[in-house]
Amino acid sequence: MVNPFNDAYFMGEALKEAQKAFEISEIPVGAVVVCKNRIIARAHNQTEKLTDATAHAEMLAVTAAANYLGSKYLNECTLYVTLEPCVMCAGALHWVQLQKLVFGASDVQRGYSLVSTPLLHAKTEVQRGVMAEEAKALIDNFFKKLRA
Amino acid sequence: MVNPFNDAYFMGEALKEAQKAFEISEIPVGAVVVCKNRIIARAHNQTEKLTDATAHAEMLAVTAAANYLGSKYLNECTLYVTLEPCVMCAGALHWVQLQKLVFGASDVQRGYSLVSTPLLHAKTEVQRGVMAEEAKALIDNFFKKLRA
Numbered sequence: 001m002v003n004p005f006n007d008a009y010f011m012g013e014a015l016k017e018a019q020k021a022f023e024i025s026e027i028p029v030g031a032v033v034v035c036k037n038r039i040i041a042r043a044h045n046q047t048e049k050l051t052d053a054t055a056h057a058e059m060l061a062v063t064a065a066a067n068y069l070g071s072k073y074l075n076e077c078t079l080y081v082t083l084e085p086c087v088m089c090a091g092a093l094h095w096v097q098l099q100k101l102v103f104g105a106s107d108v109q110r111g112y113s114l115v116s117t118p119l120l121h122a123k124t125e126v127q128r129g130v131m132a133e134e135a136k137a138l139i140d141n142f143f144k145k146l147r148a
Numbered sequence: 149m150v151n152p153f154n155d156a157y158f159m160g161e162a163l164k165e166a167q168k169a170f171e172i173s174e175i176p177v178g179a180v181v182v183c184k185n186r187i188i189a190r191a192h193n194q195t196e197k198l199t200d201a202t203a204h205a206e207m208l209a210v211t212a213a214a215n216y217l218g219s220k221y222l223n224e225c226t227l228y229v230t231l232e233p234c235v236m237c238a239g240a241l242h243w244v245q246l247q248k249l250v251f252g253a254s255d256v257q258r259g260y261s262l263v264s265t266p267l268l269h270a271k272t273e274v275q276r277g278v279m280a281e282e283a284k285a286l287i288d289n290f291f292k293k294l295r296a
Binding site for chain 1: 195201221238239262265
């Protein structure tokens with residue numbers, strides 16, 4: 001039997017979060033934190049709603065996951081996020097010693113990988129490009145609508 | 149008459165916050181956000197208390213200041229922080245377009261300036277080294293006590 005809980009499944013859940021952001025006129029980025037094949041936190045970008053430029057999906061998801069686990073460290077967790085994290089979020093993922101980062105679309109303007117110094121924790125495994133087209137299409141649609 | 153509201157005054161207030169962190173066994177870093185010569189937010193590191201590795205003094209102060217102003221941007225604000233911000237916090241300061249950053253001690257292990265790419269907003273003015281000895285002494289005492 002095929003394991004239904006694979007990267008595509010969890011990224012699909014992150015995309016549902018991104019869609020929620022889209023619907024409330026936030027830049028559509030979504031994230032889920034997975035620990036032992038279970039989603040322990042879900043979040044979407046809420047910078048406008050919270051009037052807080054730091055309220056990125058990743059920051060909210062990481063704080064919620066740490067709260068759920070009662071641990072400062074997410075070293076047995078995978079973060080699925082629809083867009084490549086920014087420098088701030090990569091710095092946060094460093095502090096929580098994230099086990100694995102899976103992201104969808106690359107962020108060619110603000111992505112952490114544009115910085116030459118490695119920002120993530122040395123132990124964090126990275127997989128990029130999972131459902132990237134869906135993630136990018138959602139963001140492109142958002143900005144197209146915004147500029148219309 | 150000498151303006152009592154100078155960098156030393158505001159850094160002194162940030163140091164009071166750092167002292168509060170020290171007293172509750174948090175790494176003693178404190179911050180205040182100043183807008184038009186008034187302190188609009190005060191915070192100290194609470195990573196242990198909140199079980200949240202992202203709960204740095206700067207993150208808490210920036211979110212509180214944005215909430216106070218009802219604005220995502222702190223482009224008319226100065227952040228005083230006793231220790232050089234890390235990459236995560238520098239990323240946050242970028243997003244809020246901070247007008248001015250004043251910090252005390254340099255962080256030779258985790259400071260944002262160790263990264264070769266500029267992380268702050270291009271418009272952010274930076275002043276380092278204000279009351280650095282007091283800030284460093286507090287941190288050194290903390291780790292000395294921790295290891296005793």
